[in-house]
Amino acid sequence: MTSSEIGWIGVGAMGAPMCLNLLRAGHRLTVCDRDPARVASMVAAGATAADSPREVATRADVVFSTIFDDQGLRDIVAGPDGLAAGARPQAAYIDMSTVSPAASADVARVLAERGVDYLRAPVSGTVTLASSARLSTFVSGPPEVFERLRPLLAVLTARQRYVGTSEEARVVKLLINLMVFMSTAVLGEAIDFGERAGLPRDTILDAVNDSIVASAHYAGKAEKIAHRDYAPVGPISLVVKDMDLALTVANHHQAALPIAAQVRQSLALMQAQGLAGLDVAALADLPALLRSPSPTQDRQGDTP
Template sequence: MKIGWIGLGKMGMPMSKRVAGGGHAIIAFARNGASAGKATAAGYTVAMSMAELAGACEVVISSIPDDAALHETVAAEGALASHLGRGQTYIDTSTVSPEASAEVARLLAAKGVTYLRAPVSGSTATAAAGALTTMVSGPRDGFERMVPLFETFTKVRLWLGESEQARFMKLAVNSTLAAMSPLLAEALAFTRKGGVSLADALEVYSKSAVATPLLEYKRATILEGKYDPAFEVSQMMKDLDIALSVGRQMHVPLPLASQVRQQYEAAYLHGKGERDIFVLVKEIAELAGVEEAS
């Protein structure tokens, strides 16, 4: 199958490589020469316009940063909604607001295009391994037709409903993830004050009732104190802002998410906006006056 791809960033590139490895031809949208060079280096055909991309593909997949990018990709003048038609499918894997997604749904429904909201959960490493989880909403029959495609770049695929359910679920997952970093950071600072080494504390956590795959994955990052970004502080701030905005609109109280958002704000103001979200371990250790690593 010919797959149009928009967004060859940290998550988009490894996902697209998994799709290509599954036997599909990738036609990548390029905004400029640099983007075209990146796509060509990956072995992809390059489309320099949305019209060219839509005309060459049965399915278009996007991995983009935010609401503004989604609007520009689909709803702006000359964007995808102007060129996609009946029988084609658009899959967006990004973390965006239900409101922005609903705008896309209205535009594509009028064109007879199948629209699947399919945000993914996982890291760049799990993306490279094809082990992501995707939560999908949109037409059930459209999802079922695309399962073989999803299987090329995800391990778990969960259909949640016909409209924006996947958007709400992804924001909920990321809000929970956001809270894990500062809570762990406080706990590690606390145990360091009590004379427990960082390595020992993490070992106990990994063997306790609160053990998670994420904690195991982040153990080396924390022990080495190297917070190369898999999920940046600034990106998490964006996701929390979306969740809090939706909560206000729908009158859902999110007091803990609001407090967590402020901890990321502090890290951002301390120059850590482009570091991994678990850099909060360093933030709280410094605040508590303990060594970050053993």
């Protein structure tokens, strides 16, 4: 794909490595973020700074965003200095965050009024996968816009799956996150079962990852779980946000999620015990963590 004028809003843990991939591919990039240090890091790598999403949009043919939550999405799109106010004619906006279908639909209406093409393209994967452009993305929106911008998405992700014309990508991302959280909790019960019966932790993990229940998620978390390394990559506080989004969608559609609800209660227990700063992999040690005396967030990465 030829070089393009690209904008990026939100250059945090996931946004920053994806921006670097765009710069390496020869694209001109304008960025903004509430944290000046993050912007400075991108400028040092070759990007141009902007003071607001609106300013980003005035400079870019395609604007991406990676933001934290629903309110952040609404603010960067429809706020007084939002990108909708500054978007170029026939511009495109691609949001890669995990947000609710409802918030996404709200901004879709604003963007449609401005004639801005909108793709919902949440990503699945880790910061490491973002750095090496091996994320997956699930995309919904106008199919012709997806086909036009797919080469640009391929600079950032290894797999691009089109799933529908509206908010389908939001639902797909939430259901995948639900499965990540639930399967981590299931692994925790299996580990506790095996260890209480006398099996070493590494034997349990090796057996799981060499069996019918093996998964990319289990393999990716095996090292952290084996060494009880729960320094946050995907912290419990972020997991709670995503799970609450999913449960809200389930409630709207009258979908029963009993296992997810139980895992949400486990997360609430971890929050109550001061463990919200641990990585989601700590769900695999929940029985041991709750047996430990006076756990605190300061124990990130410590052995229980």
